[in-house]
Amino acid sequence: MNxxxxxxWAAVPAALLLVIGGLLSVIGALGMLRLxxxxxxxxxxxxxxTLGVGSVLIASMLVSSALLHRPVFHELLITLFVVxxxxxxxxxxxxxxxxxxxxxxxEQQ
Amino acid sequence: MMQTFRRRISPVQVLVLTALWLxxxxxxxxxxxxxxxxxAVVLAWGGSTLRPLSARxxxxxxxxxxxxxxxxxxxxxxxxxxxIVLSPxxxxxxxxxxxxxxxxxxxxxxxxxxxxxxxSTPGTVWVGLSPDGTLLRLHVLDLVDEAHWIELFKNRxxxxxxxxxx
Numbered sequence: 001m002n003x004x005x006x007x008x009w010a011a012v013p014a015a016l017l018l019v020i021g022g023l024l025s026v027i028g029a030l031g032m033l034r035l036x037x038x039x040x041x042x043x044x045x046x047x048x049x050t051l052g053v054g055s056v057l058i059a060s061m062l063v064s065s066a067l068l069h070r071p072v073f074h075e076l077l078i079t080l081f082v083v084x085x086x087x088x089x090x091x092x093x094x095x096x097x098x099x100x101x102x103x104x105x106x107e108q109q
Numbered sequence: 110m111m112q113t114f115r116r117r118i119s120p121v122q123v124l125v126l127t128a129l130w131l132x133x134x135x136x137x138x139x140x141x142x143x144x145x146x147x148x149a150v151v152l153a154w155g156g157s158t159l160r161p162l163s164a165r166x167x168x169x170x171x172x173x174x175x176x177x178x179x180x181x182x183x184x185x186x187x188x189x190x191x192x193i194v195l196s197p198x199x200x201x202x203x204x205x206x207x208x209x210x211x212x213x214x215x216x217x218x219x220x221x222x223x224x225x226x227x228x229s230t231p232g233t234v235w236v237g238l239s240p241d242g243t244l245l246r247l248h249v250l251d252l253v254d255e256a257h258w259i260e261l262f263k264n265r266x267x268x269x270x271x272x273x274x275x
Contacts, residue, residue: 024187028231031194039234040205043250046231051187074132085264087221087228087235094236094248 010066017059024052038097042090049086053078119163122153162200164218168273175269179226190231193251206252207236210245210259214267219274226266 024047031044057075064072122126123146129135130145166172193203214220220238227247236246252258 024191027191031190034194036203039248040250042248043190043205046229046234047187047190050183050229050231054183057212058269069181072135075136077129077132083225083229087224090228090234091224091237094234098236106209 005067006063007066010062014059014062017062018054021052021055021059024055028052039094042094044067046086047089049082053082117157118150118153118174119157122156123149125149126152136226156228162217164216166273167275171269171272175266175273178265178269179230182230186230186232203250204252205248206251208247208252208255208258210247210262212238212243212245212267214271214275216270216274218243219270222274223266223270 027047028039028044029078030048035041035044036067047093057078126149127142127145130148131141134141134145137146166175214223220242223245232250234248236248238245249258
């Protein structure tokens with residue numbers, strides 16, 4: 001497999017989508033660095049796991065479909081599993097943070 | 110207290126699991142079809158003890174509309190969060206905070222779907238439900254107008270989920 005037999009109609013949008021996906025992930029990581037506290041830092045990485053992953057997967061579908069000359073769309077399953085599983089980790093993280101911040105019972109009056 | 114229930118195999122579950130198997134293997138061959146159906150039946154049967162509740166999708170059209178709304182919101186909030194992250198240090202004012210939303214939605218599948226929507230939208234994180242299930246706490250990155258936010262949330266997601274699941 002080489003890049004030469006990839007038709008232009010697939011190559012251009014796929015390249016664009018990959019750049020968008022990469023940018024979103026980088027901005028998400030940058031947000032982790034720049035935002036001030038744990039709760040606000042929860043938000044930016046979500047960009048990488050939603051629209052970021054989404055655009056990379058669409059690019060993958062385009063390129064594989066063009067190269068194999070048949071529709072390839074099992075990448076959709078990755079989206080499905082990511083969407084199903086991220087709430088679990090997100091909730092665990094934020095519950096842990098909330099629990100840590102809670103005062104011990106003797107301090108609460 | 111033990112709850113007794115009848116083990117039943119939901120045909121929709123079998124159909125979805127079989128489709129998942131065929132999609133994973135990228136094939137429509139007879140062998141895989143049979144294997145997929147067999148696996149799906151066993152899994153659906155086994156899973157029925159783990160989760161005796163079965164979801165009922167009442168309104169497919171509302172579900173499709175909700176999916177479109179959510180996709181649009183994901184794109185929009187990605188742009189909004191990117192803007193917040195990239196804004197220069199000096200004039201940045203962050204209005205992040207916790208937001209309590211009174212919930213009318215009670216269906217566990219509806220709530221699970223809501224959790225997926227909230228988590229996959231950058232800028233909102235699900236913190237938790239109150240023990241009686243009437244109050245949902247979110248953490249919002251850009252919380253400007255609480256009342257407006259609550260109304261938007263209820264109209265966009267909760268109403269539709271209630272029509273789909275309840």
